[in-house]
Amino acid sequence: MASTLKIGITGGIGVGKSTACLIFKHLGIPVYDADTRAKWLISHHPTLISEIKAYFGKEAYFNGELNRRYLAEKVFIDKDNIQKMNSLVHPKVGEDAKQWFNEQEGKYPYIIKEAALLYESGSYKELDKVIVVTAPLDLRIARIQARDPQRSKEEILGIISKQMPEEEKVKRADFVIYNDEKQMLIPQVLTVHQALINLSKSNHVPIFRS
The missing domain is CATH 3.40.50.300 (P-loop containing nucleotide triphosphate hydrolases)
Structure with a gap:
């Protein structure tokens, strides 16, 4: 093939x-669903979690999950903050997708x-x-x-x-x-x-x- x-x-x-x-x-x-994987990585990728906390504060997480209410009220009303979040998440999704692509290669x-x-x-x-x-x-x-x-x-x-x-x-x-x-x-x-x-x-x- x-x-x-x-x-x-x-x-x-x-x-x-x-x-x-x-x-x-x-x-x-x-099909690799990037949006679904991004949500998973945000809650499970140690480096990404650390980067989000470092930039947006420890309140960005609650009980191990992304504090979406906090981010919606304090972060996502600011265009620059949205861009910063994307700049943290997108590279991790790219790495995850690349690994997935490699696993499917030739099949x-x-x-x-x-x-x-x-x-x-x-x-x-x-x-x-x-x-x-x-x-x-x-x-x-x-x-x-x-x-x-x-x-x-x-x-x-x-x-x-x-x-x-x-x-x-x-x-x-x-x-x-x-x-x-x-x-x-x-x-x-x-x-x-x-x-x-x-x-x-x-x-x-x-x-x-x-």
Whole structure:
């Protein structure tokens, strides 16, 4: 088998990345969920825990778990603090993902890394191809409110405003999946899946990342 391709899948909050990834999983493709792993590392990685405490204070943890209420009230209202937290977490996730990639090498035609901030963190540079899942803003808001009814529309728009615009992500993508409830999702995933299978059979996959 040719070298396993490393594929990224990203998109803003509420676009349905996890739904698309579930279809890929049913096709037998392993998926690394960067956001879920980040939450695990924040609570279990000794070095990361020490770095977070050193910068944000010991109150950042309570009973061995990240004190999300403290961080939400004292830290995440500051853009610089958000960037600092990301600068601590993203390298650890990158190391963890690299180890996972190595464990899958040669076993599959391609594997997927799912991450909301794939472009923002710069981790897309380490991947062969990137899939962007996109959806209209009003639909994204409705999905988030259905999933997290405690979130107000203003809060959701605030989160979205801090992420790279969807138009920019789509422009950078190698593949785009439209999860707009107008186009069927499964056929789109199957088309991308077949394209990646075909790519995996070639000896060389050009990578253009900047």
